[in-house]
Amino acid sequence: MRTQRWTLAVVCAATAMLMLDIAVVNTALSRIAEDLNTGLSGLQWVVDSYTLALAATVLSAGVLADRLGRRRMFAIGLAIFTLASLACALSPSIGALNTARAVQGVGAAIMFAVSLALLAHAFPGSGERTKALAAYGATIGASFAVGPAVGGALTSGLDWQWIFLINIPIGIACLAITLTRVAESRDPRPRGIDWPGQLTLAAGLFLLVLGLLRGNEDGWTSTAIVLELSAAAVLLAAFVAIEARVREPMFPLGLFRRPDFTGAQLAAFAISASFFAIFLYVTLYLQQILGLSAIEAGLVYIPGTLVMFVVSGATATLGTRVHPGTLISGGLVLVAAGMAMMLLAGETSSWTMVLPGSIVAMIGTGLFNPAVSAVALGSVPAEQSGLAAGVNDTFRQAGIAVGVAALGALVPAEAALGAGSPAAYVDGLHQAAVAGAGLALAGAIAAFVLIRPRRARRVEQPATAALALDAA
Template sequence: MRTQRWTLVVVCAATAMLMLDIAVVNTALSKIAGDLHTGLHGLQWVVDAYTLALASTVLTAGALADRFGRRRLFTIGLALFTVASVLCAAAGDIAFLNSARALQGIGGAIMFAVSLALLANAFPDMKERAGALAAYGATIGASFAVGPLVGGALTSGLGWRWIFLVNVPLGVACLAITRARVAESRDRFARRVDVGGLVTLTAGLFLLILALLRGNEDGWGSAIIVAELAGAGAFLAAFLAIEAQIAEPMLPLRLFRNGAFTGAQVGAFAISASFFAVFFYITLYLQQILGLSAIEAGLVYLPGTVIMFFVSGATSAMGERVSGRAMVSVGLVLVGIGMALMTLAQVDSSWAIGLPGSIVAMIGTGLFNPAVSGFALGSVPERQSGLAAGVNDTFRQAGIAVGVAALGALIPAGAALGQGDPAAYVSGMHDALWVCAVLCFAGAIACWRLLRAPLGAPAAAGHLMADAA
């Protein structure tokens, strides 16, 4: 029992730390831009260097954890993340910061990929696991939402470098707990490292994000953007071809014949590419258009964050009366409605204009996160929980990276940095919010159709995994 509690504590603490580092930088972007003398392109990479590195390596990290030991990989990820945080705080220019953020993302990938697998091993009983996943889901949503407040407080009080330095004592504490209290586990039938899949997936995602980031600046029909998009398509197609042909793929494509498994990935991508990605631009709106300080911008998210935390915690008890399928689908619908309500924001609006939309979206996130994690774990045999967690986290982080870059094509973000008309920024933000809302509604429909298997019933997935092996 003590091992279970300590595992839940360290997993939630580590997850909070890495999710905060996705969101916490948002309120510090203006200060970073001034201190490091960079523009919008450099600022986007502060977010995307982290999420892209995380997205492109998390699947491999999950497979390695199943093979070499989940506690061992978790420890390596914690150490790498902590060291990279020190490097981020020491950055003297934007290139160094973004490089350190990429290293931080690799450490985060290992932590993220192993987190759910550690919980699955520590909580084999499905009822107890539901409670652990509720806490885990609440941690993800609350950390991402409260990130701007934490970032604002640290940036306003101590300086932006402290948003990275605060990770150091947390990382050291998590390392000590992991070594002393967390049990080791692995898959006795783990697959070999899929080098071809790793290389093609990483290259494909990198070129795709790079093209999306540079499209507005270089022109969507320019030779370099067309070449990057074509290269991304070629590498991603090669990745699928490799996974379909080799004996031990990093991503067994037969898994996607299981509707519950596929639905978990569709839902994770939908919420990440929309709600989590648009945070970047909403925070710029609050600070640069409405003139809020870093800490004031963070406080705007606080009411919704508190409500979401309690909603996530309640999902464990709700699971006996409400299906996971309903929680995922209804959660996405509420997130979509929330973002539609945020389009009421104007250049001269009060800060409170976004509260109704934020609260509705946070309620939806509170319902969604624990339920989708349950589907991700319950749709494969427990021995391959690292692989399942890695796949789900890949779709989450790829969604954030693609979303931040793609929404930048709709929003003239330079206007928020004094390089254009604020009204144009707000108009572009409205377009982006509507696109995000539609994506959530489409994701809700897809999840309702796909998530037909009972939550926690891995039988169908077990047959598929046996076939894939």
């Protein structure tokens, strides 16, 4: 019993640290740009270096944990994340910061991949496991809700380095508890690591994002950009070919024979590449165009994140009466509507003009998150649930990375940090919002077509358990 409590405590504390780290960064970006003398491209890599590393390694991290021991890998992930947080805080340049963020993403991938397995081992009974997952899900929701305000407070009250320094005491405490109080577990028949798949996926995603981020600066028809995007296409195609042939693929293509599973992944990519990706540019709008401080910008997001938390919990009862595909499609339609409402924000608007769109989109996100996790897990056999969660995490994080790069191509870099015309930045933000709304609508259509009642099994998981799987 004591081992169970310690395991739940350390997993929830580590997850809170991860979620806070994801949520706090956006509100500190303007201060990072000022201190490290960087432009929009450098700030985009602050987000993308982390999400790319996480997306590319989370599946292999789960395989390694099954083979080497989940407690051992969780401790390694904690150590990597904590040391990388220190490196982030001490970074003298934007290049050093982005390198440390990539290492941080690897540590986060290991912890994300292992956390649910640790809870499943510590709480084998369905009733006690449901309660543990409820606490885990509540930790995720609460951390994400307060994250922007915490980031703003740390940046305004101290400095941007403290959004990373705060991780160090938490990480050290979690590491000590993990090594002394958490039980070890392994898969008796672990899969092998798919190194060819790992390398081609990581390289393909990196070159895709690199080409998208540099396209405006170098010219979309320049030799460098054409080569980067072409190489990305070749590598990602090679990744698919490898996964179709290798004996133990990290990304089993057979899962995509299920239309509902495929629909869940497309929907996850759509919301991440649209709504979650545009957060960076909305935050810069609040601080650079409207002149809000870091803490004021963080507080703008609080109503929406609290609404999302409440709606996600309410989806527990809806999920027993409304098919998950309907919740996913409806949620994405609300996300698209919320992004379209961001067109109301102008260069001289009040910050309150951001609220209607963000709240509507967050209501949609609250409907979407538990339902998409339930479909992603419920459409595969129980023994493949961990793999399904990893694939869903990959699509989510890759969506954010690609979305930040693609939407950023519509935003003029020189206007993002006060050097150019505010009107030009707002025009670019409006174009990004329209593009994001279109992508969210496309995701809604895909989910409606693919996730149908006659094709998907009824999933009756608690919403808190589903929310727990939305850690990414």
